[in-house]
Amino acid sequence: MWTLRGCLVLALAGCVAGVGVSTTPAGPVLVEPPAGVVTFTNTSGVVLNCLAKGDPPPQIAWFHLNHSPVTNVPGVREVLGNGSLVIWPFSGTEYRQDVHAAVYQCRASNPTGVVLAPPTTLRAVVVQEFEVRVYDEYVISGNTAVLRCVVPSFVRDLVTVTAWVRDHAYHIYPSAHGDGKYQALLDGRLLVHKVEAADSYATYRCRVLHTLTATTAASNTARIIVHDPRERQIPRMVTKSTTLQISDTKPLVLPCVAHAHPPPEYRWWQVRGDEKLPLMTSSNSMGVPIGGGGGDGGGAQGWGRGGVVVLDPTRLELVDESTTLVCQASNEAGRTTMEVRIERSAKVTAHLSPRVLVVDAGAVGTLRCQVPGSHPHSISWYKDGHVLTPGGRIAITDGGSTLEVRGVGRGDSGMYQCFVRGSKETVQDASELRLGEATCTAHTLRISSEGIKGGPDKGRTRESFLYVIRVNCLTKCVKLFPDV
Structure with a gap:
């Protein structure tokens, strides 16, 4: 038989457990x-x-x-x-x-x-061993030559071009702006601006680094073969339309190279809806600042030589985390264009709040998964390693960012996670749900004086005493004592 003293001890233990809940899972x-x-x-x-x-x-x-x-x-x-x-x-x-x-x-x-x-x-x-190669490039005089360091496909994304070497002595390192004549792009290509007959006598080779093994390799040598056509030639785009990622901190170099006679002039635009806002207008040999005052440049800032433009990511305005740029190369014989789609390459993050959620039994527990930015993503929810789907007491709203657990009970306590899947990576965050106070229904306990062992009324008459105990506890409410 339970004693009144034992009853009170258990009741107090349940009440004390609800005091000073930690905010650390x-x-x-x-x-x-x-x-x-x-x-x-x-x-x-x-x-x-x-x-x-x-x-x-x-x-x-x-x-x-x-x-x-x-x-x-x-x-x-x-x-x-x-x-x-x-x-x-x-x-x-x-x-x-x-x-x-x-x-x-x-x-x-x-x-x-x-x-x-x-x-x-x-x-x-x-x-395994691999070989890198460079091939001769045929270019019209006055145009820009584009030399490529060709790496086998099985190792291409593990190899970085560290430098180009002209005539076995002059090193050209990757940079955003180059030195006016030569520009080694960060993607490994080499631009040689405004070529002339003398450039045909130089040799070029690329040097690469294997990022996993730290081994280096050098290509064969190649030449720029310069020729002068007698007739006008309409611009032919050498660089191709593409989609590129721009980070929040690093400048992005966009080469636009066309071959034509006479040499083409280049213009860049940013497309915004039905509008085309000019980014740069230049001759093929002039470097012109782009949008330095936040006017026509749409917040972009950079410099161009020939058709090369350098974008400052802190000044470029992107709509829905992306934008389209158009380059036009033209001369008196005609014109041609290429498009570059720019996408913001922001790191996906997730923050689940609150870190510790204390919910009374029978109440509703709400967790919110915050994903900064507007890049495309999907959200899924897990409890203790098992996926949650909407239905019954589980509701997932606000595009997947809010989780509601209705009628919370003991089985709902544990660890909850939101997984955020972006285009390239998946991240997660976790919170703990704890069962909070639940006011139990008062139980009427009729206990005889004989049942109160060691109590102050021991030995007195068999008069019954009515004890009413209201218990607050962190566990499910139970009837601790039967009526006697």
């Missing part, structure tokens, strides 16, 4: 999740770390996308005691797609709940 929170794509060589292997904090410290486990646990493969793959996932070095003949090109997901868990890291795709590169 006790559940697991990812401190440093692994990157979305991890590229490594077969000679180095790779270690994937998944750092998380919580109280108590969370356990780390790794899973495949089908939710099956990642198992150890002796000498190939191993999950260490500290939670790190190791892919050991391997030879080219030991490559396994299910290991070295697989998608893994880290899971952190403790008694409060579970959180998932965004999936990590491994990309193992088997080290």
